[in-house]
Amino acid sequence: MSSMVLQTPVQLSPAAALALSQQAPAILRSSPSTASSSPFSTLLSGSEKPEQWLQYENLILACLRTGDDRAAHACLSRLVARFGDDNERVQALRGLVKEAEAKNNGALEDVLKEYDQILSENDTNIPVAKRRIALLRSMGRISDATSALVQLLDYSPTDAEAWSELSDIYLSQGLYPQAIYAMEEVLVLAPNAWNIHARLGELQYMAATAPGVANGSYQKYMAEAIKRFSRSIELCDDYLRGYYGLKLVTKKLLDDGGKPAKQTDESDFWLPDTNTIERLNELATAKLSEITRRSTANDRGWRGYSEAEVAAARELLADDAAATER
Template identity: 50%
Template sequence: MPPHPPNLLTPPQTITPQTALLLSQKAPRILSSPPSGSSLPWPLSLLFSPENPSTWTIHENLLLSSLRTGDDASARKALDRLTTRFGADNERIVALRGIYEEAQAKTDKELEALFHRYEKLLRDDPTNFAVRKRRIAVLKSLGRTSDAITALTVLLENSPTDVEAWAEASELYASQGALSQAIFCMEEVLVLVPNAWSAHAQLGTLHYLQATSSSPPNISSLSTSLRYFSRALELNDSYLRGFYGLKLVSKSLIPLLSDSPTNTASSSSKRKDNKDKDRDAADDEDLPPPSLATVKKLEELATSRLGEIIRNYSSGRKGWTGYDEAEVIAARELLDRDGQVER
């Protein structure tokens, strides 16, 4: 059970259908009274009904959650209020109207018509990034993933500091099976937001997927993955996904490392030879894999911390209820599987 009722000001991160319904059921109450700052004529409104920015966040979230549940009448009202306040030409409003129309589109043909509308809007104003993103989202929705990737690369050429777009590109590449491109995009995300624990964990996941795509798994990719998960845990000391990844990677790394005890020595000497040759190559790829003892310790740490999280979450202890239920269940399954192997 989430510790808070669903909230439109700070929408929950996991929106189950139940949550979506509860969020959109707030529509009548919010739409029944006029938004703040609008009830009085100009000079009086400054004095007596100060405008609160949270009003507009709530209206925007209400628009999105009403569209999700198919409550188009409420969505229209919320959109109209936002348009009255910010004007129909506001970049964000243009994109929100686009989202509204996308939700109404019944067939792919209607969606394509919308796509051409976006193209026309962009010919008039190519700097509207919100609409450029909508255009990519429509391509994705039409199933034209490779076109979406091309459009995204053009967007990123024009705006290389757009973290959201880099993350989207990484996911699209990963969905196409292009893991090294996905890793490149995630590394760009990391350059822009080096403290994001989720970005580190995502890179760890991608490296893990890359390592396990070959058989036997690639040791250097696995150790890179281990390092990224460890860094995620350095940034967030109770990160369930980080511990999960750490446990998973170290479990597959331990047999590989114990099979080849000389591996560490040989790869480190090789590294010295090649040092001058490929100084430009990515550093993490060249690092020797961690020692067996370290990996074993990390695995133990991950196991004990996962156990602690699962115990405290299931007993509903205060201060431990913020985790995602599905993630806790997955972690419990991972530990159970591990227990069976040992028995």
């Protein structure tokens, strides 16, 4: 079995998702076309592996991305045969397939009604509830999606995925304090997630540079952004986004004239002194240069970085070098 088929397709590049969807016919031919829904028979046969059902889910997502509805239905039918029509994950996947095949808003409204019907019978069906929220958002009904997310979090306050989605919805509306609050809840649930620290730093930086921000809030947000990006690279020494964010924040502060350390009016947040900011900027510059150089050279141990992120880092370094020359 290809390892790619066990990766979530949303994390794959379009080319990789296409390559995965093209494997669907061969995988379907090599797998049993029928499965027993009885746990006793599957236990006795010993032929069932959890990876088999995970690959069907991932194939559905990849095939829908590439327009192969026929293969997606074939994978879905095998999940239905194994787990039944009432399985919550199967219901969500079936709804996703219908969403992908919808030709207009009327068809999407029909899918939304199906979700409402399912939730009226079982309001604890988390997979369907999340699909309903995603559909509401895709239809531009942001207020309804936000309300549904808040209701979901009232029921399941430890759902990090839901908190992250709520943060993204707030960000899309320019509600930075609310977006930061929701992302902080994610961090409470995953305190050592370096990517979440970096994401929170990005939100803090966006809030600091938003039009009309007060000076006290600016310093608070920038100080917090430095702390979050620094924690991110402390947890993961080669995390590109962490170094990119640290470079961006320190460059902004130095361009502003290296604002001195000052306690804000709103909280006990302190900006580092100019020397510390310069050292952090140099550290970020050196590490970004190493990452871009070695990943571009495809050195062993430096592969797997996003091409877009590497290109953005290279552009940031080039802009900084050009500004220094001037």
